[in-house]
Amino acid sequence: MDILDDLKYRGLINQVTDEEGLREALKKPVTFYCGFDPTASSLHAGNLLIIVIMMRLQKTGHHPIALVGGGTGMIGDPSGRSTERQLNTKEVVDGFSESLKTQLSRFLDFDHGTATYLNNSQWLGKLSTIEFLRDVGKHFPLNYMLSKESVQSRMEAGISFTEFSYMLLQSFDYLNLYENQGCTLEIGGSDQWGNITAGLELIRRKGHEKPAFGLTFPLITKSDGTKFGKSMGGAIWLDPEKTTPYEWYQFWINASDDDVVNYLKYFTFLSRDEIEVLADEVRNHPEERKAQKTLAREMTKLVHGENALTEAEKITDALFSGDVSQLTAAEIRQGFRAFPTFDAPSKEPVKLVDLIVEAGVASSKRQAREDIGNGAIYVNGARRTQLDDVLTEQDRIDGRYIIIRRGKKKYTLIKY
Known part of the structure; x- marks a missing residue:
């Protein structure tokens, strides 16, 4: 199975500018790129799809360029948005760019020539307004730009010239990489189709004859229609300080039966046969949740490593059993x-008695005494039934924590 057929099986192809031409081109090593605008200090679960696709292409012999938009990030992409972005300062964008470079280097090796990291501020920052208008702007008729969905969707609410120009800047990125890096393929989410095809148009209008291509992937939504990559606490981040490995593991293990097989196809490197076996498990033994457990393990290993996976599984087992x-x-x-x-x-x-009232575990001392007497209170996993029980330093885990549980699931952390 070639890479395009594999992507099709996984449901990862949305649009291709010239499928047969691209299929032929991919028989030899191709240099391709994907852009990441630094709008936050971390990438999130939604970004991971495109990173995994870059890894898939790299595994089949192609050369990825990860382009962080230190220049375009100063402007703001209107694609998929109904309002203008808040513009960040150069210092903030530069800081975000360095953070993204560090994260991307965990998946793509920039040090040994197997992948390339670039920041488009290297060329956009040197581009004068006159040069940009003469060499790029003159190739884009206004009606061509207005026909793009990313612009049309904003016409009623309004779009600034700043965001209107984003398409031209991204097109210039593709032209620059085509001319200087031999890059002939841009990939991105389906909301980037207009920007990608604009880049191809600029390459054509500049008189280049070597074929170049665009390939987009569907934006993922959950089966219930809600946005992928969100939880009750907000976005699911790749940064372990923002989303811990345990929280990351829980996000994937809680995937619904309707979503889990698609996620296995999208995000893991499991083979078709392995995925089909797990799909059968979902159909025939959903209560065992083997597919979800496999998904959570694969995704935690990929993003955080084996040690983090071991910790996440240990925490999960402890909370499930109550033995903390x-x-x-x-x-x-x-x-x-x-x-x-x-x-x-x-x-x-x-x-x-006093502690569980102060910590809000029980609403009153009367309630606290009833809970203790009924065997509903656990300290560090052990049931406590004595009304005169006193907690001392010996009860603190690592001298810092006491974990109180009321009933089966209501945990409260006491921190010293």
Whole structure:
């Protein structure tokens, strides 16, 4: 199966400018690029799709260029947006660009020539207004630009000349990479189709004859129609400081039966046969959630590594079983970010009854005594039933945490 057929099986092809021409070109090594505008300090789960596609192409012998938009990021892409972006300062954009370079280097090796990192501020920052208008702008009739969906969708609400010019800047990126890097393929999400085809048009109008191509991939949504890559806490980030490996693992393991097989196709490097076996498991034994567990393992290994996967599974098992006493302080910080946390005002011993009232586990001392007497209170996974129980330094995990559970699932973290 060639790379285009593999992408088709995985549901990853949305539009191709010349499929047969591209298929023929891909029989030899092709240099291709994808752009990442630095609008935040981290990429997110939605960006991961395009990174994985770059890795797929690289595995079949093609050369990826990861282009971070230090220049275009100063302007703002109107694609897929109903309002103008808030413009960041150069210092902020430069900082975001460096963060993205670091993240991308975990997936694409920039140090040994197998992948290339570039920042379009290298050429856009040197481009004068007159030069840009003469050498780029003159090749784009106004009616051509107005026909693009990214512009049409904004006409009623309004679009500034700044964002209107984004298409020309991205087109210049493709031309620059075509002429100086031998790049003949641009890939991106389906919302980038207009920008990609504009770049191809500029290459053609500049008189170049060597074929160049564009390839887009569908934007992912969940089966219920909600946006992919979001959780109750917001975006799911690749940065472990923003989304911990445990939270990342939980995002994937909680995929619905309707979504999980597609996610296995989109994001993992499992073979077609392996995916079909898991699809059968979803149909015949959905309660075992083998596909979700496989997806969570593969995605956590890919983004955070084997050690982080081991920690995430350990935390998951501890929370499911209630046996949290074996968790380290670092694992507790990961696993309990979404749970209520109470900062203990003192390191002195404290009565259990008083602590669970102060921490909001129980609404009153009467309720606290009832919960303890009924066996509903657990400290670090162990049931506590004595009304006069006192918690001391020996009860603190790594000297810093006590985990109180009321009933089966209601956890509260006490932090010292």
